[in-house]
Amino acid sequence: MALVRWQPFQEIETLRRQMNELFDELVEFNDESRRRKLNWTPTIELKETDENVILKAEVPGVEGKDLDIQVSREGVSIAGEHRHEDRIVEQGYFRSEFRYGKFQRQINLPVPVKHDQVQAEFNNGILTLTMPKAEEARRRVVRLNLANSQHAIPAAESSGTSDFNQQMTRK
Template sequence: MSLVRWEPLREINALQRQMNRLFDDVMSPLSRYEDGNFTFFPPVELNETADAVHLKLETPGMEPKDLDVQVTAEAVSISGERKTETKTEENGVTRSEFRYGKFQRMIPLPARIDNQSVQAEYKDGILRLTLPKVEEEKNKVVKVNLG
């Protein structure tokens, strides 16, 4: 039997790599394999101005008919399904790639909005929503008591 030198730092580094891999798999913002299906999580950007909330969602390779957008006064729900296939043939070899996946995102809004006046634009795989605030939110002033 031979003696093996114990190096605790090596074991800590290995544990840290395993934990990082675990969090990368679970917290990946773009995709996850769940219940035998590929789930896609498109990135979202949310900006608030004095009059409106602006939402931008990246869905490359999707058509507007593949998206379902529902807006309430407090949140936006966006779901869709990606179906992308590419086929190339060169020198008698056919190469085929495909990506399928469903997604659903519920995005809470920082202010109440007028969901009857939402404007949407979809161009080059980017969905842009302009969500106007209700009048009470636009004129909201909070008095702060000092002492």
């Protein structure tokens, strides 16, 4: 059996190297998360009614002239830029958690819309797009009246209502 001399400084050097690798990984993680925060996209709300699809996008600090909005039958593209304010801080402390830079967001719509009849409103950093549904996407309701006859009566169509009542009598 051979005797091995204990070298405490070599073990300390190994521990120091492992700690440096750990801190390097943490710094890289923080740089990546910082990069992700800088590349932001606006948050949205999407609501479907009987007649329209309503999209609200939150774009705080962005002016209307810095927005590029494109609407097709199947989707919406919102692009823009939140410009950084040039400030000169000569003394004191300055901290900013605002997100600056360009952004782009693609939103798929649940139904086709009439993209040439979109109404847009931009107020207090909230962009609201009201997009009328295409005719084939609107809900159609059929009412059946079987009260007076044993044979089927032709159905009458009515659109724009979600009340689906069938009138039937039992003999």
